[in-house]
Amino acid sequence: MISFLPGPILFFISTLLLIINTIVWAGLISIGGIFKLIVPIRAFRTQLVKVMNRCMWCWATCNGGILWLITNIEWDVEGIEKLSKDGWYLLISNHVSGFDIAAQTYLLRNNLPMLKFFLKKELLYVPFLGLGCWGLDMPFMDRTSPAKLKKNPKLRGKDLETTRKVCQRFKYLPTAIINYVEGSRFTQEKHQRQNSPYRYLLRPKAGGIAFTLSAMGEQFTGLVNLTLVYPDAKDDAVLYGVMNGRVKKVVLKIDVLPVPEVNAKEYFSKAESRVEFQRDLNKLWQQKDDLIHQVLIQYNSDQLKH
Numbered sequence: 001m002i003s004f005l006p007g008p009i010l011f012f013i014s015t016l017l018l019i020i021n022t023i024v025w026a027g028l029i030s031i032g033g034i035f036k037l038i039v040p041i042r043a044f045r046t047q048l049v050k051v052m053n054r055c056m057w058c059w060a061t062c063n064g065g066i067l068w069l070i071t072n073i074e075w076d077v078e079g080i081e082k083l084s085k086d087g088w089y090l091l092i093s094n095h096v097s098g099f100d101i102a103a104q105t106y107l108l109r110n111n112l113p114m115l116k117f118f119l120k121k122e123l124l125y126v127p128f129l130g131l132g133c134w135g136l137d138m139p140f141m142d143r144t145s146p147a148k149l150k151k152n153p154k155l156r157g158k159d160l161e162t163t164r165k166v167c168q169r170f171k172y173l174p175t176a177i178i179n180y181v182e183g184s185r186f187t188q189e190k191h192q193r194q195n196s197p198y199r200y201l202l203r204p205k206a207g208g209i210a211f212t213l214s215a216m217g218e219q220f221t222g223l224v225n226l227t228l229v230y231p232d233a234k235d236d237a238v239l240y241g242v243m244n245g246r247v248k249k250v251v252l253k254i255d256v257l258p259v260p261e262v263n264a265k266e267y268f269s270k271a272e273s274r275v276e277f278q279r280d281l282n283k284l285w286q287q288k289d290d291l292i293h294q295v296l297i298q299y300n301s302d303q304l305k306h
Helices: 009-037 042-070 100-108 121-125 128-135 146-151 160-169 188-194 208-219 238-243 265-270 272-306
Strands: 075-077 087-095 115-117 176-180 223-227 247-257
Touching: 009 128, 009 238, 042 100, 042 128, 075 176, 087 115, 087 208, 100 115, 100 176, 100 223, 115 247, 121 128, 146 176, 176 208, 208 265, 208 272, 247 272, 265 272
Parallel strands: 075 247, 087 176, 087 223, 115 176
Antiparallel strands: 223 247
């Protein structure tokens, strides 16, 4: 370990190593994506995706090795024994920083299928990134804007049908899809602008979850509620704090819930269905907010004892 070095030097070394790690594994995944693109045989593609998922596992594992090199992070994980690599899951999580994805893929890599993310269709055309994500079967969404729907009502429901078609590929391999329900990373400025009723969270958005559940809810084994806390980091500087060795603890609380049933026709046509779903999500977010508060109180209490 080199945690004795000054913070700026640690930041430079960790940044360089993370970039190299990402280029190496993303490059291999992109090569796999090329073969997947030109060979339309389903059995071949399925096996190739397994190999590419393993490359993503290696990326996550190497990220953990880099963190071990630069800092001694205490990983406090609770509830991971409830998960299975052979299941299909929809994960929902609070979103604290740009480090969240690296932390969650590393911590969950041996207990869940490698995480998938819903991505904007525009990212498909980003060199290197787009092909790699496509090769990993991450779904790209072409969301129809409210303005387009107003001009052409026939487009209503097209997004849902597109999602169903995209998610057909998930039937052949266990899959874990993660949704950051708040839609954006937490900052105090966003918290104040939203007038959020929570202490540590932004307001949750129900549309993305309902959209996913209505498209493929019957495929999911469980709804995984993830609560991520960095008790010794500043909310707006978590990534920098990790990479310069200042963040010493990461807390991940895991709870597996029954999969809610969402009837697409009722949800998207009846306001009362949307209100009820949002109300349930708000209750879950309040419980998450209370859990974060308990984690922070316990951490501060432990620090005083030492």
